[in-house]
Amino acid sequence: MNSCFIFLVLMIRIRLSTMTSHYKCRSGVYPRSSVKRLNVSDDRVSWDSEFKDYNPPYYTSDSVKGKSWADPEIDTPNFSPKWNQIERDVNRKSHMGHYNIVNGYPLNPTGRTGLQGRGVLGRWGPNHAADPIVTRWKDVSRDILQFIAIKRGDTGEWALPGGMVNPGEKVLTAAIREFQEEAMNSFEASEADKENWKEKFKDFFSKGIEIYRGYVDDPRNTDNAWMETIAYNFHDETGAVVGNIKLQAGDDAIGVQWVDITPDIILYASHKDIIDSVLNKHQKC
Ligand code: RP5
Numbered sequence: 001m002n003s004c005f006i007f008l009v010l011m012i013r014i015r016l017s018t019m020t021s022h023y024k025c026r027s028g029v030y031p032r033s034s035v036k037r038l039n040v041s042d043d044r045v046s047w048d049s050e051f052k053d054y055n056p057p058y059y060t061s062d063s064v065k066g067k068s069w070a071d072p073e074i075d076t077p078n079f080s081p082k083w084n085q086i087e088r089d090v091n092r093k094s095h096m097g098h099y100n101i102v103n104g105y106p107l108n109p110t111g112r113t114g115l116q117g118r119g120v121l122g123r124w125g126p127n128h129a130a131d132p133i134v135t136r137w138k139d140v141s142r143d144i145l146q147f148i149a150i151k152r153g154d155t156g157e158w159a160l161p162g163g164m165v166n167p168g169e170k171v172l173t174a175a176i177r178e179f180q181e182e183a184m185n186s187f188e189a190s191e192a193d194k195e196n197w198k199e200k201f202k203d204f205f206s207k208g209i210e211i212y213r214g215y216v217d218d219p220r221n222t223d224n225a226w227m228e229t230i231a232y233n234f235h236d237e238t239g240a241v242v243g244n245i246k247l248q249a250g251d252d253a254i255g256v257q258w259v260d261i262t263p264d265i266i267l268y269a270s271h272k273d274i275i276d277s278v279l280n281k282h283q284k285c
Contacts, residue, residue: 021045022110024269025221030119031154035059037114045111047100056223060117069167070122074104083125089167094126095214095228105224110215118225122164125224130174131162131231131271133211133278134183136239136258144260145282147275148247150182151255152268155219158259159268160275162229163251171230176205185250204241208232211277217270231274235282 026040038056043049064070072079083092083101096109105116106125121127138144150161163178165171180186186194211233218227236242249256259265261279265272 020110022113022215022217022221022270024217024219025113025226027114030059030115031219032063032120033059033061035115040112040114047107047111051112054112056112056114056116058116059119059222061120063120064118064122067122071118071124074124081124090123091128091165092123092125095230099125108221108223108226110217110221110226113221113223115222116224117222119220119222121220121222121225121227123225125226126228127225128165128171129162129216129227129229130165130171130178131160131212131229131274132175132179132208133160133231133233133274134179134236134242134245135233135278135282136236136242138260144262145279146258146260147278148179148183148242148245149257149259149267150249150253153252153254155268156254157268158255158266160231160271161253161256162231172208172232175208175230175232181251182249182253183247183256184245185248187250200244201241204236205234208234209281211281212274215270219269227269229274233278233281 021042022045026045027037029036035057038054040051044051044054060073065073071081081087081090081092083106084094084098086093094109099109100107118124134148135145138146148161149158151157152159161179161182162175163182165174169177180197184197186197189197209232210230212229212231214228216227216229221227247256247258261275265275267275
């Protein structure tokens with residue numbers, strides 16, 4: 001077995017086992033609302049640590065209520081989700097293993113967030129996303145690795161151009177589709193352009209390597225609903241292929257560009273951790 005491959009497998013294990021806490025989803029005001037989370041200190045994040053009378057606010061946004069792509073309220077008659085299982089096209093299994101159900105509600109496997117309900121997330125329990133990480137070296141010295149980042153329309157932060165996995169969709173397919181939508185504005189491309197794109201980059205996007213699978217420290221997470229992702233790296237060692245990608249922000253992205261991966265880079269949610277794994281992989285191989 002190739003040493004790079006062994007290193008990668010080890011890293012994925014490490015990433016899964018080190019995401020033991022969350023920071024961006026346990027203080028302040030919940031995104032797109034005026035609801036204030038109950039403050040949860042570091043030592044009280046774990047469900048195993050004592051937090052007497054823990055009773056944070058409950059919030060589910062009107063934007064997800066009654067939507068066909070979202071779950072109904074937990075106590076809706078005939079709503080009997082199959083927790084920890086794949087239910088028809090809805091994947092309620094967590095990459096983090098078995099999660100608990102308390103009083104009918106799934107519990108965030110990383111711990112308390114200071115908010116009950118589902119916020120703006122569509123699903124109770126895990127909400128599955130896919131993240132593409134397209135990388136190249138900045139120049140021939142191969143000192144600086146760059147990746148394609150998008151600027152999110154909701155928070156204005158730079159992020160991976162990822163998105164939610166559609167019901168029944170393969171995660172890798174979702175990662176490539178999201179890249180096309182957010183970093184290339186495929187929504188506005190002609191059918192001919194899309195066909196052309198497919199031909200040109202088919203080989204490149206068939207070589208994605210899984211970098212991370214698990215929980216995302218996303219500011220939208222709550223005690224009962226949270227983001228998880230599988231992130232794939234598509235690397236262009238010579239830069240010859242991705243140099244041809246015409247970047248144009250699309251869907252809910254308001255900017256797109258190549259970004260140098262530097263120690264001080266600030267990214268949405270826990271995307272920085274994912275990017276660090278990619279950097280480690282390329283520096284060591
Ligand atoms: C993050 O939110 C995931 O890592 C992914 O990048 C993103 C998916 O949510 P939307 O961009 O569709 O809002 O947690």
